[in-house]
Amino acid sequence: MTHSFSTNENTITIGTQHALDPLTMVKIRVNNAGKASALIQHQWRHPNSLYTVYLGLIVSGEVVTKSIDMSAKAGLALALKP
Secondary structure (H helix, E strand, O other): OOOEOOOOEOEEEEEEEEEEOOOOOEEEEEOOOEEEEEEEEEEEEEOOOOOOEEEEEEEEEEEEEEOOOOOOEEEEEEEEEE
């Protein structure tokens, strides 16, 4: 729950995450303003590496269900984790 003092509005957000397998995660959240977002995160690990280095790919999207005029957002991220 968040409160904005400038607009005097409260926002309630509910979310969940689920591991599809040890290297893949799905996250979803929805708030009372009609904003829904989801992402899927997958990590790769090089099997013959001396060091454990993960390469992560994240694909996300967000849409405001109460406003058709607003366009949906999409994102793509690539991350290295030592």
